[in-house]
Amino acid sequence: MSSTTPVLPxxxxxxxxxRATTSLVELVGDIGLFALCMIPKLxxxxxxxxxxxxxxxxxxxxxxxxxxxxxxxxxxxxxxQSYNQFRLLHMENxxxxxxTLSLVTELGPVLAATMLSGRIGSAIAAxxxxxxxxxxIEALRALGANPIQYLVVPRFLACLLMIPLLTAVADATGxxxxxxxxxxxxxxxxxHYWHHVNKFIxxxxxxxxxxxxxxxxxxxxxxxCHRGFNSEGGAEGVGRAATEAFVYSFVTILxxxxxxxxxxxxxxxxxxxxxxxxx
Amino acid sequence: MNSxxxxxxxxxxxxxxxxxxxxxxxxxxxxxxxETLVIIGESGxxxxxxxxxxxxxxxxxxxxxLWSGSPVNTLKEREISQRRLKYGYLFQGAALxxxxxxxxxxxxxxxxxxDLKDQPIHDIVIQRLQDVGLPANVCNKKPAELSGGMKxxxxxxxxxxxxxxxxxxxxxxxxxDPIMSDVINELILRTARQRNVTNVVxxxxxxxxxxVADRVxxxxxxxxxxxxxxxxxxxxxxxxxxxxxxxSVSQFVRGEAGARIEELNAx
Ligand SMILES: Nc1ncnc2c1ncn2[C@@H]1O[C@H](COP(=O)(O)OP(=O)(O)OP(=O)(O)O)[C@@H](O)[C@H]1O
Ligand SMILES: [Mg+2]
Numbered sequence: 001m002s003s004t005t006p007v008l009p010x011x012x013x014x015x016x017x018x019r020a021t022t023s024l025v026e027l028v029g030d031i032g033l034f035a036l037c038m039i040p041k042l043x044x045x046x047x048x049x050x051x052x053x054x055x056x057x058x059x060x061x062x063x064x065x066x067x068x069x070x071x072x073x074x075x076x077x078x079x080x081q082s083y084n085q086f087r088l089l090h091m092e093n094x095x096x097x098x099x100t101l102s103l104v105t106e107l108g109p110v111l112a113a114t115m116l117s118g119r120i121g122s123a124i125a126a127x128x129x130x131x132x133x134x135x136x137i138e139a140l141r142a143l144g145a146n147p148i149q150y151l152v153v154p155r156f157l158a159c160l161l162m163i164p165l166l167t168a169v170a171d172a173t174g175x176x177x178x179x180x181x182x183x184x185x186x187x188x189x190x191x192h193y194w195h196h197v198n199k200f201i202x203x204x205x206x207x208x209x210x211x212x213x214x215x216x217x218x219x220x221x222x223x224x225c226h227r228g229f230n231s232e233g234g235a236e237g238v239g240r241a242a243t244e245a246f247v248y249s250f251v252t253i254l255x256x257x258x259x260x261x262x263x264x265x266x267x268x269x270x271x272x273x274x275x276x277x278x279x
Numbered sequence: 280m281n282s283x284x285x286x287x288x289x290x291x292x293x294x295x296x297x298x299x300x301x302x303x304x305x306x307x308x309x310x311x312x313x314e315t316l317v318i319i320g321e322s323g324x325x326x327x328x329x330x331x332x333x334x335x336x337x338x339x340x341x342x343x344x345l346w347s348g349s350p351v352n353t354l355k356e357r358e359i360s361q362r363r364l365k366y367g368y369l370f371q372g373a374a375l376x377x378x379x380x381x382x383x384x385x386x387x388x389x390x391x392x393x394d395l396k397d398q399p400i401h402d403i404v405i406q407r408l409q410d411v412g413l414p415a416n417v418c419n420k421k422p423a424e425l426s427g428g429m430k431x432x433x434x435x436x437x438x439x440x441x442x443x444x445x446x447x448x449x450x451x452x453x454x455x456d457p458i459m460s461d462v463i464n465e466l467i468l469r470t471a472r473q474r475n476v477t478n479v480v481x482x483x484x485x486x487x488x489x490x491v492a493d494r495v496x497x498x499x500x501x502x503x504x505x506x507x508x509x510x511x512x513x514x515x516x517x518x519x520x521x522x523x524x525x526x527s528v529s530q531f532v533r534g535e536a537g538a539r540i541e542e543l544n545a546x
Pocket of ligand 1: 297302321322323324325326327328329371541
């Protein structure tokens with residue numbers, strides 16, 4: 001990563017690329033190992049209610065408003081941006097199908113996850129980072145608690161549960177505002193709008209979007225906890241951990257989104273080899 | 280100290296470095312059950328690191344840490360955390376959990392590791408608060424609402440909640456007023472006598488050394504000694520410490536800057 005690889009004097013570009021690559025591979029490996037460490041702890045009993053419920057509140061309930069704003073504007077922006085193109089083709093009645101499909105399969109999950117990696121990921125990284133630099137994580141170990149079990153597992157589970165739910169909220173808000181904008185402002189007939197939504201959107205589209213968001217939730221939680229646990233050097237280090245949590249999870253979300261898209265397409269054609277017949 | 284019993288804690292040729300910075304080099308140290316060892320030395324010489332190595336919160340770069348004769352690096356993670364419950368640790372910065380109030384901080388170890396009901400936990404917490412001279416009405420405060428000295432004492436109460444057999448105190452009286460310092464010194468002495476607790480105390484406070492120490496060791500920062508000199512420049516009883524002729528020890532004990540002033544002026 002560029003932030004950790006300053007150019008040293010007398011170093012060629014090849015050295016720099018080499019070092020950046022090694023540190024990237026190291027980072028990815030380290031985060032992978034961290035996730036592996038956590039997996040057996042997931043099965044050591046459920047987190048206590050005392051810890052879990054406030055976390056879900058913090059992560060879930062507190063994010064509803066920003067998520068609704070995000071989803072709501074995406075729905076309207078989609079309508080504004082595609083209306084002219086569709087009208088040229090005299091297909092404006094199909095606007096609903098376009099908006100809803102893009103929302104539930106792609107824009108909803110990705111933009112919600114982006115929003116949440118900024119909101120939740122940075123907050124988790126900053127909190128755990130502060131605990132790290134003030135010796136609280138060592139204090140946990142000294143008092144017989146496993147920091148991964150006590151801190152990471154509940155945050156991971158809360159993200160896994162809350163981020164798909166928030167994504168569903170974003171989808172719903174976007175569908176609602178997209179519909180309202182199209183019918184009330186752009187003057188599209190409501191019956192035709194929903195008719196095409198019904199015809200083109202399947203449960204598969206919804207589920208593949210929500211499945212993605214489960215992955216995104218896991219990514220946000222693991223990267224944020226990892227950055228927090230590895231923060232060093234006082235307030236400055238905590239700030240850096242928070243920023244890195246956002247940047248790293250955002251990049252990872254985009255990469256994983258691409259591969260999940262490829263994967264879910266191939267799966268789709270495997271199950272329904274000739275999609276035109278079903279459409 | 281009778282040296283034929285197994286030491287409860289032992290360091291064998293332990294070194295520790297952070298990145299390229301060498302902090303501890305070839306430290307060998309044995310602590311016997313029931314004794315109170317005081318570690319002194321100037322800031323940054325590795326006292327806190329030594330305590331964390333003894334508690335197995337840090338791993339040595341080389342060498343062995345032994346708990347009652349068994350090398351820690353051969354123990355399973357589970358067994359380490361089980362055995363560690365017998366050890367209490369007061370962190371230099373208290374390290375209270377920000378998200379929990381004072382009561383839950385002190386009760387943390389009990390809730391994590393015992394099946395005690397609310398009432399006995401409540402009784403223990405109140406008792407520990409009393410031991411460190413705090414009123415019961417601080418229970419509902421968050422650590423951010425406490426003064427530095429109060430945090431330290433809550434940290435002490437938390438470390439003692441599980442009735443440990445070994446106590447690590449990282450600067451227990453730093454930030455406390457003289458009266459409260461004496462209360463804490465008395466508390467250290469009392470638990471050592473009543474329950475035969477082994478104490479490891481890091482301190483800069485010579486009154487604490489005078490009150491509690493059975494044995495004293497003094498560390499020197501690696502940067503200030505040659506590559507063959509031992510890092511522990513003094514080992515002995517407190518009487519030997521205060522009578523010590525070695526200028527680097529006696530100046531430290533009396534708090535005289537000596538040659539350091541000239542270094543500063545030269546710089
Ligand atoms: N986690 C860490 N990462 C990097 N360096 C560290 C770490 N912990 C300690 N050090 C370094 O080790 C050295 C010794 O630190 P330590 O905290 O043991 O000092 P100390 O003797 O307790 O000092 P003080 O009396 O000021 O508390 C310091 O120079 C510090 O920079
Ligand atoms: Mg220290």
